[in-house]
Amino acid sequence: MKACTRCKRILSLDSFHARNGKPGAACQCKGCAKERGFAYRAQNLEKIRAKDRKYIKQNREKIRERDRIYQDSHAEKIRTRRSNYYEANSDKIIANSKRYQLEHKGALVAKRKAESEQMTDSYIKHVLSNRTTLRKSQVPSELIPIKRLQLIIGRRAKEILDEEC
């Protein structure tokens, strides 16, 4: 038993995290450590978010691989959870999505236009999924550069025809 330096409660050692490999050696109890973590997060949200973004940007491949392994080994569970969630919340999800699209119509149109001009991977996937039976998430990445070339050819051909008129 020992006292937490923060909440002063007397608690058993397993109420404290290990420190330097020694079990129960932390000064503050697990409850206080958790609260302190939340408080730190709330006070430093922007800093933490920026750090998360940087990590994601620098480790994109690693994260993707990790996600893929997780998704492969939990496919059935994920599918069930997703469809259960959708079934239980479908009214809410559809209403939210409609409302979002209405509220952000201008921004969404601008975003799609910019993506189309820049031929981003996401845009190319969108085009491919519209013109095939694949869902956007199923479009294999090796098709993206090929489709991009095809779009460039199509757009160039259109420009030439427009110039001739």
Ligand SMILES: [Zn+2]
């Ligand atoms: Zn405590």
